Amino acid sequence: GAVVSQHPSWVICKSGTSVKIECRSLDFQATTMFWYRQFPKQSLMLMATSNEGSKATYEQGVEKDKFLINHASLTLSTLTVTSAHPEDSSFYICSASGRAPETQYFGPGTRLLVL
Amino acid sequence: GEDVEQSLFLSVREGDSSVINCTYTDSSSTYLYWYKQEPGAGLQLLTYIFSNMDMKQDQRLTVLLNKKDKHLSLRIADTQTGDSAIYFCAEKDGNTGKLIFGQGTTLQVKP
Numbered sequence: 370g371a372v373v374s375q376h377p378s379w380v381i382c383k384s385g386t387s388v389k390i391e392c393r394s395l396d397f398q399a400t401t402m403f404w405y406r407q408f409p410k411q412s413l414m415l416m417a418t419s420n421e422g423s424k425a426t427y428e429q430g431v432e433k434d435k436f437l438i439n440h441a442s443l444t445l446s447t448l449t450v451t452s453a454h455p456e457d458s459s460f461y462i463c464s465a466s467g468r469a470p471e472t473q474y475f476g477p478g479t480r481l482l483v484l
Numbered sequence: 485g486e487d488v489e490q491s492l493f494l495s496v497r498e499g500d501s502s503v504i505n506c507t508y509t510d511s512s513s514t515y516l517y518w519y520k521q522e523p524g525a526g527l528q529l530l531t532y533i534f535s536n537m538d539m540k541q542d543q544r545l546t547v548l549l550n551k552k553d554k555h556l557s558l559r560i561a562d563t564q565t566g567d568s569a570i571y572f573c574a575e576k577d578g579n580t581g582k583l584i585f586g587q588g589t590t591l592q593v594k595p
Contacts, residue, residue: 371529373526375526403583411587411588412572412585412586412587412588413527413572413585415582415583418582462526462527464527470581471514471515471532471534471576472529472532473529473583474529475519475526475527475528475529476526477525477526478524478525478526480524
């Protein structure tokens, strides 16, 4: 149990375009979802926390207008990178927690390359 | 802020035991975790321990927690080549509920 999927697994886009990444909890209801960013050979950096039906809470230094997060249902959260630039290229990973709030289950990640 | 530290690299021979160490600074941690990340993949939750426990064993995995010294370790018995990956230690901040990750330990298993 506790499977989290992400789509797409990788995306290449042109500078200035927007990219939407989906995170789904497949077999449980995720009351809270988290979005992380991971640079090569580095640890995970928390970008934002979202609870279903409410606005996301962003970490310091993360632009909320650039990284739009929507958590419209208990099984789906989306991250939209607006007007992407090459410096936004990274590995984006979501995680979800549900009835057992002590555990976070991670998705497989989405690799974004902005040209 | 809170900090989690891990050694960056560990190399062992197949069949040996691996011990990955982690230290943290947050005295209000509620849970501590070990995650495994294979190349190009997300994080797989291996095991976690509640902060009032000393030890947890799950098949080949043994977690030891020394709360006084704020030291966490993961022992993998009979290490296999498939165990080669990056292992992240994380603690759950008792105040914010957020996970604070270490830098990750790359485990290399030689045949």
